[in-house]
Each structure stands twice: as structure tokens, then as C-alpha cells.
Amino acid sequence: MMESPSDSLDALDELHAFLVHWVGERLGHAGEAEHLREQDCPSASSWTFPGSAAGRGPRGSRPFVALVGHYDTVWPLGTTRGWPFAVDGDRLSGPGSYDMKVGLVQMVWLVLALRHARLAHPAVRLVMNGDEEVGSLASRSFLEHQSRGAEAALVFEGAIGTAVKTARKGIGNFVVDVVGIEAHAGVEPEKGASAIHELGALIPRVLGIARPEAGTTVNIGVVKGGSRVNVTTAKVRLELEVRIRGAAEAARVEAEMNALEASDPRIRFEVRGSWQRPVFERTAAVGALYRRAERVAKTMDLPLTETAVGGASDGNLIAALGIPVLDGLGAPGEGAHARGESVSIEGMLERTALAALLVASFAAEGD
Missing domain, CATH: 3.30.70.360 (Alpha-Beta Plaits)
Incomplete structure (x- = not known):
């Protein structure tokens, strides 16, 4: 697993280049792709994949769902020498696994799941940045620009148990x-x-x-x-x-x-x-998005709850635009920013399926 501390521009550039190649390899040509590249700042990218023929096309009034994640971590270079990524039963552990490299994998596999299951769905926009852990100062405008017009934004920060995050300080x-x-x-x-x-x-x-x-x-x-x-x-x-x-x-x-x-x-x-x-408040629109997710989870017999947390994320920036946000759609795990950080592999699969069906629900008539 490649290391990507927020304070190492070379490592971030290397991982960003890998992500651009990997997304293209897994998902093919995007209808639209935009990249933020500024001197002495981590890069950010977005890829927009069109909706299915039965779903909403790219010209609707609110045409897409945004999937948001970051590729930087708090862990310094060399951490993996003493703490390599490892799988033990249902647990995947390693620096940045929970916060939030597994979430990036989920974002890509969500799109693949929609395609393989042939589910009608709106356009999907993946947005990834490399400076979230230090405040998204360089990428904030890019994130806001890429999120405007979204029907909803799903943020793949790690989950806390069965909960998604519907408010952040x-x-x-x-x-x-x-x-x-x-x-x-x-x-x-x-x-x-x-x-x-x-x-x-x-x-x-x-x-x-x-x-x-x-x-x-x-x-x-x-x-x-x-x-x-x-x-x-x-x-x-x-x-x-x-x-x-x-x-x-x-x-x-x-x-x-x-x-x-x-x-x-x-x-x-x-x-x-x-x-x-800014504050990520549980507005009426956020509440409606959570209830939609709750309905989807019930069809899967998957427990789903909501929580408000003191930590912030890029979900705060997007929610401040008035866009409904659900955060914490990443894999359930523990130990963010601490040694022993890990996620549940089964939980990763369940959360990816939940998010895919949630995206597909926006293609239904009357939604």
C-alpha cells in the first residue's frame, strides 16, 4: 500500500498519479474528468460517469450524486515499515485503512456494482483530494465547484458501528x-x-x-x-x-x-x-436523505443508525452549500489516527452495496 502523508508532496503526487490510472483502468473513460494541479499543493480530481439509459441523464436539473473521499493520511513516511498492511480474518489493518483509503476503493467498486447489476442510476461523480487532513485549504474551491448541482453527496469516511454521520461540528x-x-x-x-x-x-x-x-x-x-x-x-x-x-x-x-x-x-x-x-447541520434535506438510506438498508436487512460527531470532514464544506450529505459511508472500523487502525472487510462490502442501492434509488420515478 502506498503511503501518502499530508506533508509529503512527492508521496501525494505519486499516489494521485496512481489513482488517476487506477480509476481509468477500472471504470474506463469518464464523461467528464477534471484535475486540480497547483504548484506546491496536493492534486485533486473528479470523474463524472453518466447515468444508465433508464436512469437520469447528464442534462437533468440535479443530475448526479457525488462520491467524496481523500487520499492523504496523518501517518508519516516509513510507518508501513513497522506496521505493514495486513489481513487477519475479517479485519484489514494498516495506516490510513480506516481514514480513509478503503473508502476510495468503495467509491470505485460502487460504480462497478451499479454497472454489473445493471441498476438504473443517475450520473455519478467521484471527487478525491489530497489535503483533507490539513483542512482542504488548497482543494476547497475545487470540492465546492465539483459538488454544486449534486442531488446528494456521499462521503466515504470510516463508519462508526452501524451509524452514518448526519451532523458534524x-x-x-x-x-x-x-x-x-x-x-x-x-x-x-x-x-x-x-x-x-x-x-x-x-x-x-x-x-x-x-x-x-x-x-x-x-x-x-x-x-x-x-x-x-x-x-x-x-x-x-x-x-x-x-x-x-x-x-x-x-x-x-x-x-x-x-x-x-x-x-x-x-x-x-x-x-x-x-x-x-463550516457547521454540517442536520437539515431537513439531510434528514430526508438519511430516511432514504434507512429504507434502502431495510431492504438489505442491514442495521442503520445515525450520529452527530465533533470531528469535521469535507462533508462540512459540501453541506454548507445546501447539498444533502451523508457522511461515514466507509467501512465500519476503529482507531482513526491511532496505531491499530482497522476496518471490517464484510462491513466494507455491506456499506458499498448500501451506497450503490442508495445512488440507484435516485433514478426511481418520483424521487
């Missing part, structure tokens, strides 16, 4: 620079205004922005600053992450962050931040 990253006045701590302490001392008062206020009852969490992950014990520190930096469930909380958090003021008038705060991932 949004993520905001903020930086606060505390700017004080440098001075000699022993000779002229009164001339200094310590950014570190002010930071001590600031941290509880920032943590107080959290609203656990509303699902809003705050994590201060990085503190930088200071030089010597005999110097009144002039600048320190605070870096934090905020996770939210709704737009109202996003507005409140922004307002409270921007309203922060130092207790010492000689010190100022420089606050900046943005929402890296």
Missing part, C-alpha cells in the same frame, strides 16, 4: 497576539507591561467562551513567547481551536473573541481567526 481556528512592553525585570520593572502576566488572566476568559451545553468547546493548543527570566515579555501568542454545532454559536464566539480587552491599558490584543470548517 464546525471548526474555527483563532490566534491572539498579546502585545506588551519590554523592560528589565529587575532595574525598571515599572516600565514594562508583561504580555505573559496578561496571558495568565486571558486564558480563563478564553476558556469561558465555551458552552458545553450548546456543544461549543474551546481548546488552547499552543502558547508561544518569552525570552529570559529577567526580561518583561513584550509579546506572546495564544492559538486555539473552537468547535460549534450551529451558526448562532459561531457568531457569538466571534463577537466574544473580538471583544477581548487587556486589563492593563498599555497592553493590546491582536485577534484574528476564521472558520476552517
Whole structure:
């Protein structure tokens, strides 16, 4: 299995080239194929395969279902030397197996399943990017462009048990620079205004922005600053992450962050931040898509539930466009971002069949 850490452009380029060849080899010529290639950024690609004759064609008002996945992982180069991919009974393990290389295999085999079963289906668009684990900063516009007009988007992140994900928290990253006045701590302490001392008062206020009852969490992950014990520190930096469930909380958090003021008038705060991932809310359209999947699962005697999670994915970006999204259609497994990461092979097959029948359901009259 090829390694593809988010921070190794050479490895990502190598895997992307393999994926382009592999998709073409398995699925043949796509009706449309688009590739994002920018200098010093991982590539992204989409392939659109037309619907069957009995299904919706490529000219309908909402003509396709998007299948979404990423090929980068959190694992550094060389991980497979000590932890190779392996199969033990029903379990396939290895770095990136659950998050989410198996999901890419499912996306391709879903299209093959539709063809081999001769199921009427709408057009299907596969979208793959290589920077999801680091926020999809380079591929976000590409993902949004490729998803617009979709009847639904199915994201093949790994599944949690029997559940699909119908809601995810949004993520905001903020930086606060505390700017004080440098001075000699022993000779002229009164001339200094310590950014570190002010930071001590600031941290509880920032943590107080959290609203656990509303699902809003705050994590201060990085503190930088200071030089010597005999110097009144002039600048320190605070870096934090905020996770939210709704737009109202996003507005409140922004307002409270921007309203922060130092207790010492000689010190100022420089606050900046943005929402890296918008909230993926369980809208009425998402609920309708889940109920459709539930009906399909019942025909398979396959248990299906739904869950909301604190982690984010590219599903957040697509859901923010107003497109119904079901996430977590990948294989059931465990251990994302941890050694021992693995998936169920039987579960992979079941989830692929479920997703294929879900796609086919959009070709039915009246849907």
C-alpha cells in the first residue's frame, strides 16, 4: 500500500498519479474528468460517469450524486515499515485503512456494482483530494465547484458501528497576539507591561467562551513567547481551536473573541481567526436523505443508525452549500489516527452495496 502523508508532496503526487490510472483502468473513460494541479499543493480530481439509459441523464436539473473521499493520511513516511498492511480474518489493518483509503476503493467498486447489476442510476461523480487532513485549504474551491448541482453527496469516511454521520461540528481556528512592553525585570520593572502576566488572566476568559451545553468547546493548543527570566515579555501568542454545532454559536464566539480587552491599558490584543470548517447541520434535506438510506438498508436487512460527531470532514464544506450529505459511508472500523487502525472487510462490502442501492434509488420515478 502506498503511503501518502499530508506533508509529503512527492508521496501525494505519486499516489494521485496512481489513482488517476487506477480509476481509468477500472471504470474506463469518464464523461467528464477534471484535475486540480497547483504548484506546491496536493492534486485533486473528479470523474463524472453518466447515468444508465433508464436512469437520469447528464442534462437533468440535479443530475448526479457525488462520491467524496481523500487520499492523504496523518501517518508519516516509513510507518508501513513497522506496521505493514495486513489481513487477519475479517479485519484489514494498516495506516490510513480506516481514514480513509478503503473508502476510495468503495467509491470505485460502487460504480462497478451499479454497472454489473445493471441498476438504473443517475450520473455519478467521484471527487478525491489530497489535503483533507490539513483542512482542504488548497482543494476547497475545487470540492465546492465539483459538488454544486449534486442531488446528494456521499462521503466515504470510516463508519462508526452501524451509524452514518448526519451532523458534524464546525471548526474555527483563532490566534491572539498579546502585545506588551519590554523592560528589565529587575532595574525598571515599572516600565514594562508583561504580555505573559496578561496571558495568565486571558486564558480563563478564553476558556469561558465555551458552552458545553450548546456543544461549543474551546481548546488552547499552543502558547508561544518569552525570552529570559529577567526580561518583561513584550509579546506572546495564544492559538486555539473552537468547535460549534450551529451558526448562532459561531457568531457569538466571534463577537466574544473580538471583544477581548487587556486589563492593563498599555497592553493590546491582536485577534484574528476564521472558520476552517463550516457547521454540517442536520437539515431537513439531510434528514430526508438519511430516511432514504434507512429504507434502502431495510431492504438489505442491514442495521442503520445515525450520529452527530465533533470531528469535521469535507462533508462540512459540501453541506454548507445546501447539498444533502451523508457522511461515514466507509467501512465500519476503529482507531482513526491511532496505531491499530482497522476496518471490517464484510462491513466494507455491506456499506458499498448500501451506497450503490442508495445512488440507484435516485433514478426511481418520483424521487
